[in-house]
Amino acid sequence: MAKVKVGVAGYGVIGQRLADGVALQEDMELVGVADVAPTLAIRALKEKGMPYKLYSAMPENQQLFDKLNIPIAGTLEDLVQNVDIMLDATSAGVGAKNKELYKRYGKKAVFQGGEKNSVADVFFHGYANYEQGLGQDFLKLTSCNTTGLIRAVDCIDRKVGVEKVAITIIRRVADPGDYHRGLTNALQVDKAPSHQAVDLMTIMPHIDATGILVHAPVTHGHIITVLAKTKQKISKETLLEYFRENARIRVVRLEDGFLGNASLFKYARDLGNPRGDMYEIAVWEESIVHSGDDIMFAINIPQESDVIPENIDAIRAALRMQNDRMEAVGLTNKYLGMRPNKGV
Known part of the structure; x- marks a missing residue:
């Protein structure tokens, strides 16, 4: 079975962790990440050998990447065209603008807690209301x-x-x-x-x-x-x-x-x-x-990382990778290396 293709918009605090989390999922392929400028996170990505393809969300900033010899695989629009679903981890308000791009190419998307609830079809949580996210085009995570x-x-x-x-x-x-x-x-x-x-x-x-x-x-x-x-x-x-x-x-x-x-x-x-x-x-x-x-x-x-599993659950729900809630969260947990904890 072909892997689900995923893109990440915004390579900041959450975006970095989303990229890593998706890359660990054996039934998903991280196509690439997109950002607007060579931030410290992008510079670190380059120094690590560019494990993920980088796309420019602001093509007019191309010279900033060229100056640092940071390879660009294309534009955000190129990335969107090559995925099944986008995880949008951009700053609050930017995701709502990006939604128009996702709609133009008929792509599903998952937004973060900073966006307004109106950006999505369902306010989503993997354990609490997984079933409501099944097949939906746009999901929004809680904070x-x-x-x-x-x-x-x-x-x-x-x-x-x-x-x-x-x-x-x-x-x-x-x-x-x-x-x-x-x-x-x-x-x-x-x-x-x-x-x-x-x-x-x-x-x-x-x-x-x-x-x-x-x-x-x-x-x-x-x-x-x-x-x-x-x-x-x-x-x-x-x-x-x-x-x-x-x-x-x-x-x-x-x-x-x-x-x-x-x-x-x-x-x-x-x-x-x-x-x-x-x-x-x-x-x-x-x-x-x-x-x-x-x-x-x-x-x-742990505010920087606890939403990552639920984002991956959202991919599974939106694309109906698993219709059963516990099967879906169980696979997410397994690939992230999580196990039921019996105390330390």
Whole structure:
């Protein structure tokens, strides 16, 4: 069976990781990546020997690439014509403009969380609503925080049902290497409810969700506390069992040295994961407590990499590579090297 041909538009924080993730899928072929200028990521790609073909999304910048001897395989339009589906990881708003190009050539596309929901036919999550994405032309992923939050809530909901969640998000202020947010020494509170809670209800409309978000002057990972009202009361041990069954959730313990977001980032680097990435969200065993019949826990969101598996799920759904949800996410997990985690 021929491999599905995939292109990536935007070779930034997410685009780099999408390219790597697609390249690992044995039933997909990464045709190439596109960007507008020789950014540091593109320069690193060249220094690594150009493992991926590079296409120019802004042909008028050709001389900038020529000056650095960076080979260009063609234009973004050329790339689009040679793929079955595009993963659009461009800056917010650019994807909506690129959509017109995708439509012109009858190509499907997957957009990231920064785009408006109106850009897509379906607001998509691999575990929670895979079936709604089947055969659709345009899918939009949830943000990194919402992606991880839905993983955890969906994991519980499919076992015992969830009626309501209340969340608090301690949000990293910028990605590593970013300077546009400035140098800060403050916490900033957003107006409630946070968009992550609203987005969860869009994906899982049967759950009542609300939340508060606090920006923190750190760069490696968000932390979310979740207070869940379940339809059946569950014990801490049962909840841990549910989480450990899920390949995209890693159970960790404070006792073992996982003290926070920085511990998890360092652990990912010690594992040898490229860029210190971790596809899994992490839940702290010691954070799980009861509040009456409700249950509370805290999760870590590796914001640069946790959406990669769901993007690949979206390819599988849009192209109907697998109609069964668990078969699809299982293949994504397998090719990414993820395994059900039984604790560290």
